[in-house]
Amino acid sequence: MAIKRGVSLYSYQQEEWFGRMTWREMLKEVATNLDGATGIEIISEATIPHFPFPGEEFYQEWLFEMARWGLEAVTMDVFPDPLQFRRDHVMNDREQAERLKMELRIANKMGFKNLRILGTPISVVELALPLAEELDVRINQEIHAPATIRRPENIDDSNPYARANAGKIMDIAEYIQKTGTRHYGLHPDFGIFKKEPPKVYMDYYFRCAGEEHWEEESKETIERFRKCKTQNDEDELKEWAKKTYPKVFNNPANPFALEELNHSFVPPEDLKLIAPYIYVCHGKFMEMTEIEGMPGEYEDKAIDYDGAIAVLKEIGFEGYIDSEYEGQRNQQDRGLEFLPNEIEEVRRHHKMLKRLIGE
């Protein structure tokens, strides 16, 4: 057994949004052009027509197509939307659990073995666990940037998401250990192993701010980031960035640009702390570029894939890494001719995964 390769259809979101590819065509692409990939992940609210009431015909077709291509339904990603009943209140735990249970039933009918959650608290999962056990569908907490695995020593007060989730991953690991449940797990997203600001993100933020020389300025910022060795260097870089490009890095409407200058990536070694509870991973990536001196081999310069996969191999992880391409959203502010090719990006990503897994 070894690490298995899959694809989240999220990777083809742009093709779907423009109506250029159906989920059936995506399954075919994964099964025929990725040299042995077998896993499928979806976002329920993106792929399922007439969500959450798709009808029996859809389930039949889905099961037929998955069987036809020999694919395995790995994970379905779900959202709680606690403001769905905002006409009079924020969803309470019981209501959030009911929505989660609805998703568990849909996942089960489609053959999925895992759900992915993100901001749902333990108190809600606890209420849905009996059904998860009965249906044998596991609920996995995603570990998504800017979350860390360890309890952070300093909590970033400026980021409400980071504040609300500080320490949550270790709380869940302890809960799973204490209860011994096999139906609650963890789902690391490789975006936490960030090495540097993704180029496609930086370029976009400079373009959005109306910087005429965005290409050079974005490049300059990333090169400066690469020289940072300490927290002090980074603080200096941020000050420089805010002063030099205030429209980009000192814009309250877009806090994301400055966030990208945070090094704060998780050391892949931290995966060892939660090894028994990792069932699936998101192979998040922003842009696959050819490695210098290695024609036909690719890497994502912004994410430490080498380190993360080495640790996963060391701890004996045998689950799926599902490609999660996310570079498209920051290249949709110009004409159609500038849209990236999602199909090609995912193919390159799987070439890299194969190389690093050692298939």
Place this chain on the structure above:
Amino acid sequence: MYDSFLVRSDSLSNFEENGKVAGFKFSVRIANYRGMFLSLHNGYYCEVDGVSYPRSAQRLEVNGKAPRSFEDLMNHAVLEHWDMQDEAFLYVYKDGGLAPGKHRVGILESSLGSYGTMPGMDEIVKNPPDPSEGGSGKTFNVCYYDLELQN
């Protein structure tokens, strides 16, 4: 997301009510990678030729139903989903509609979907944010389109 593509370039036209031109409308797509329950839709920041139009002047035509106010969607479209692939129309009330010719339309979708309970959600229930504050998190800037008014 989809900054250049949220509004279809040939979709702007005036609409009539009771035999009079009551405003204008144009197509809108979801600025996200998933659909949404319509009760989460908080309207649009919408400006045309530099003039902004509040949420109270807006209606959304979606799922083959007559245009509905965002108040109506919040209160009654709790289980009704807007699928990601589907186009809707934003109706904006303006007596006499728009003059023939080119118009510069700017929009920012404000939708309140979320990964989980966040601090401040009780306040959002009491006082929904103005759509100019955004809220979808997937497109943070107003997106502009130069559109020719169709007949």
